[in-house]
Amino acid sequence: ERVYGVQRWGAGYFEIGANGNLKITPDLSNKNMRIDFQSVIDEIKQEGIQFPVVVRFHDILRSQVAALNKTFINTIEEAQYQGKYMGVYPVKVNQMREVVEEIVDAGAPFNYGLEAGSKAELITVMAYNTNIDSLTILNGYKDAEFMRLALLGRKLGRKMIVVIEKYSELSLLINAAKQLDVMPIIGLRSKMTVKGRGKWESSGGDRAKFGLTTSEMICAARYLESEGMGECLKLLHFHIGSQLTDIRAVKEAISEGGRIYAEMHRMGFKLEYVDVGGGLGIDYDGSKSTNDSSRNYTMEEYVADVVYGMREVCDLENVPHPTLVSESGRAITAHHSCVVAQVVGEIRANSAELPTDKLPTDHILLNNIRELAESVDSQNNLQEIFNDASQWKEQAIGAFKLRVISLEELGKIETLYWQIMVKLQHRLKDAEFVPEELQELDYNLSSQYLCNFSVFQSAADTWAIDQVLPVVPISRMNEKPTVNCSLVDITCDSDGKLDQFVVDHGISDVLPMPPLKKGEDYYLGLFLTGAYQDVMGDMHNLFGRLNEVHIFGDDDDPEDFYIEEVVKGSSVQDVLSIMQYNPDAMAQSMKRMIDQHISSGAMKPREAVKWTDFYEDCLKGYTYLKTS
Ligand code: PLP
Numbered sequence: 001e002r003v004y005g006v007q008r009w010g011a012g013y014f015e016i017g018a019n020g021n022l023k024i025t026p027d028l029s030n031k032n033m034r035i036d037f038q039s040v041i042d043e044i045k046q047e048g049i050q051f052p053v054v055v056r057f058h059d060i061l062r063s064q065v066a067a068l069n070k071t072f073i074n075t076i077e078e079a080q081y082q083g084k085y086m087g088v089y090p091v092k093v094n095q096m097r098e099v100v101e102e103i104v105d106a107g108a109p110f111n112y113g114l115e116a117g118s119k120a121e122l123i124t125v126m127a128y129n130t131n132i133d134s135l136t137i138l139n140g141y142k143d144a145e146f147m148r149l150a151l152l153g154r155k156l157g158r159k160m161i162v163v164i165e166k167y168s169e170l171s172l173l174i175n176a177a178k179q180l181d182v183m184p185i186i187g188l189r190s191k192m193t194v195k196g197r198g199k200w201e202s203s204g205g206d207r208a209k210f211g212l213t214t215s216e217m218i219c220a221a222r223y224l225e226s227e228g229m230g231e232c233l234k235l236l237h238f239h240i241g242s243q244l245t246d247i248r249a250v251k252e253a254i255s256e257g258g259r260i261y262a263e264m265h266r267m268g269f270k271l272e273y274v275d276v277g278g279g280l281g282i283d284y285d286g287s288k289s290t291n292d293s294s295r296n297y298t299m300e301e302y303v304a305d306v307v308y309g310m311r312e313v314c315d316l317e318n319v320p321h322p323t324l325v326s327e328s329g330r331a332i333t334a335h336h337s338c339v340v341a342q343v344v345g346e347i348r349a350n351s352a353e354l355p356t357d358k359l360p361t362d363h364i365l366l367n368n369i370r371e372l373a374e375s376v377d378s379q380n381n382l383q384e385i386f387n388d389a390s391q392w393k394e395q396a397i398g399a400f401k402l403r404v405i406s407l408e409e410l411g412k413i414e415t416l417y418w419q420i421m422v423k424l425q426h427r428l429k430d431a432e433f434v435p436e437e438l439q440e441l442d443y444n445l446s447s448q449y450l451c452n453f454s455v456f457q458s459a460a461d462t463w464a465i466d467q468v469l470p471v472v473p474i475s476r477m478n479e480k481p482t483v484n485c486s487l488v489d490i491t492c493d494s495d496g497k498l499d500q501f502v503v504d505h506g507i508s509d510v511l512p513m514p515p516l517k518k519g520e521d522y523y524l525g526l527f528l529t530g531a532y533q534d535v536m537g538d539m540h541n542l543f544g545r546l547n548e549v550h551i552f553g554d555d556d557d558p559e560d561f562y563i564e565e566v567v568k569g570s571s572v573q574d575v576l577s578i579m580q581y582n583p584d585a586m587a588q589s590m591k592r593m594i595d596q597h598i599s600s601g602a603m604k605p606r607e608a609v610k611w612t613d614f615y616e617d618c619l620k621g622y623t624y625l626k627t628s
Pocket of ligand 1 (some may be wrong): 090093139239241242243244277278279281306327328329330331
């Protein structure tokens with residue numbers, strides 16, 4: 001349990017069972033439910049679904065929607081706050097239809113709404129947020145068409161709130177509203193002076209990309225008033241960044257936002273809603289700290305700071321408590337999905353050894369390093385051994401380039417060098433002090449486990465912004481992890497790797513793993529990928545979207561589950577079509593080339609048909625490695 005810190009980042013959803021397998025409790029309100037992840041994998045295999053797969057636990061989504069809403073409802077009651085909570089889910093965090101449908105369904109009892117940040121997202125939320133009582137918040141940059149769509153929603157009696165991100169959007173909205181004779185509901189986004197802390201801290205402050213300055217806010221409100229639309233101004237919006245690591249930023253934002261709301265009220269603009277945006281973080285590394293991949297607060301503390309903070313400002317300023325809106329996406333979706341990939345090989349610097357027995361013709365460099373290898377255990381100055389071995393290896397490379405030693409001799413020197421490093425590593429295990437250069441031995445000798453997935457498709461943020469995502473094996477976690485490894489993907493890109501892992505003592509550049517067993521299918525899970533990773537992946541090397549499996553727990557049997565839906569990932573022809581190829585034409589072209597070999601007599605018709613079918617099958621097949 002401790003090696004992978006599962007309990008620290010698992011948020012109650014993940015733990016390691018006594019059998020060493022990962023267990024899932026997908027619904028926090030039903031702690032009896034415990035699904036063995038290895039059984040899920042076995043069933044996926046039985047169904048003939050190829051790995052890698054995205055596994056979605058829809059109960060986790062529902063559980064998070066309920067947790068956020070209930071926390072707000074309970075805190076509001078406890079604080080005797082006069083306003084309500086009306087949250088929205090920002091679809092950009094995971095726009096998958098099944099995810100949005102599940103969230104809308106789970107949110108229905110709470111009138112939980114949706115948020116859109118682009119025209120395509122607006123078109124989506126118009127069709128999917130069918131609950132007339134919930135809010136639809138419209139952020140992002142807008143054009144006249146966007147405004148007309150929003151006003152169509154108003155015509156249909158929906159609570160569509162257009163949030164003005166930049167001053168010039170206001171005239172677009174006013175003109176469209178006048179033309180269509182519909183009263184919009186309008187929000188203004190403030191460019192807050194308080195900045196969040198963490199990777200997204202540039203979302204606030206003077207150089208923030210979105211929002212209005214104080215003077216623009218006042219001018220916007222007065223402009224609306226002069227156009228007879230002052231009444232339409234209902235919402236104050238702010239968002240100081242995603243994944244806020246420090247709760248102090250939330251407190252500061254609420255007091256600044258609260259003051260703006262109160263002053264606007266006093267100026268005669270009777271706003272009804274304050275939208276605090278997103279920012280509720282996830283403890284990806286389980287450190288409960290202000291690390292970029294963590295947060296120093298819980299959901300309960302966050303909600304309490306929003307509710308009590310707003311109450312305090314409003315009471316002080318003698319203005320009504322507004323309805324609170326929040327746009328948490330990461331906190332809703334991160335836990336519900338993970339990527340499961342098979343380990344398909346191991347890469348080690350010393351994986352193949354040449355015989356190094358002494359020959360009379362051996363070059364002096366080879367003799368020297370052999371003698372050193374034989375004497376490692378009897379010498380005490382480990383740094384000196386390291387220096388000598390490294391120097392002779394370097395000299396050997398020079399000698400090879402100058403045609404002084406042969407390729408075979410260079411290979412033997414390499415074999416002996418790695419043997420020395422392994423011996424040094426063993427000796428260092430008991431050392432009280434490890435010199436700086438030797439500290440890298442563990443990493444240099446660590447294996448690289450080759451996993452059948454693409455970092456660029458499935459964990460884009462680990463590559464783009466050094467996001468830490470927890471990785472754990474699905475089974476055998478009750479064994480001593482004797483292999484330290486990093487993980488590499490199957491793209492032809494050296495950046496396609498994971499080398500930051502959550503372990504018991506924090507973040508490590510190697511992941512402790514049980515050794516691979518011959519003939520065993522061994523799987524790793526990359527967790528907390530439900531927010532952003534699912535939708536930001538790209539098709540580097542033409543690896544496409546993953547097969548998806550949607551899992552539900554069985555209410556009648558706490559250990560049982562069922563696969564509710566399988567969504568097929570991209571086939572080769574799918575990704576080729578996106579890149580403007582014509583797979584049919586490609587198949588015909590291959591067939592023509594193969595047929596020419598029949599005409600020339602180089603291939604029998606029977607063999608030619610087989611090759612043609614094989615090419616076509618591969619076109620229709622999955623883009624990842626076929627492992628069985
Ligand atoms: N609302 C807005 C305006 C955003 O820009 C974002 C993301 O950055 C969100 C909501 C979602 O925030 P989070 O993922 O932190 O919940």
